[in-house]
Amino acid sequence: MSQVRFPVLTPEQMTPRQKEVAALIADGPRGGIRGPFAALLHSPELANVVQQVGEYLRFKSTIPPALIELTILVVARHWTSQYEWFAHERVARTKTDLPDHIIVSIQRGEIPHNMTDEQRMVHDFAVGAFKYGAPSGAVFDEVVARFGRPGALDLLALCGYYTMVAMILNTAQVPIPDGGTPPLRERL
Secondary structure, three states, X not given: OOOOOOOOOOOOOOOHHHHHHHHHHHHOOOOOOOOHHHHHOOOHHXXXXXXXXHHHHHHOOOOOHHHHHHHHHHHHHHHOOHHHHHHHHHHHHHHOOOOHHHHHHHHOOOOOOOXXXXXXXXXXXXXXXXXXXXXXXXXXXXXXXXXXXXXXXXXXXXXXXHHHHHHHHHHHOOOXXXXXXXXOOOOO
């Protein structure tokens, strides 16, 4: 087993600023310090900025919750971020109406069939952002027509933010809780 890269800080180990930021995160809509935030607290200023951006994108975005979760699942699959997938698959299944067949297809690395127009455009937007560095002009135009330019920016920011989260989780080697099995197979 490799050495823990970002050990969980106990309250006794935290600086006053780390305690302040931990309280902001725990008292916000996340309800606790989980996932990337245990690692991020090692840099409390970064943790504070990251949690603010994430709070906006996940809880205040112009994009509906099911489409936010669809985007996050595409990101988690792209980066094979086991913890990110574990956490957001659960959110997608329990707090949104994102269909099971879409979740399973993304988990397998497949293009889901039978998506609504909104689901397809959000999926294609995220895939294009990863594959080409930007969505195609046609998909971008569809997203702008449906969600406006603020929505297009929210989708781009979701892709970027959750990429950062995936990299933090993967680098920190955050395990699946309770010794759970990693939900994603490694990409070939």
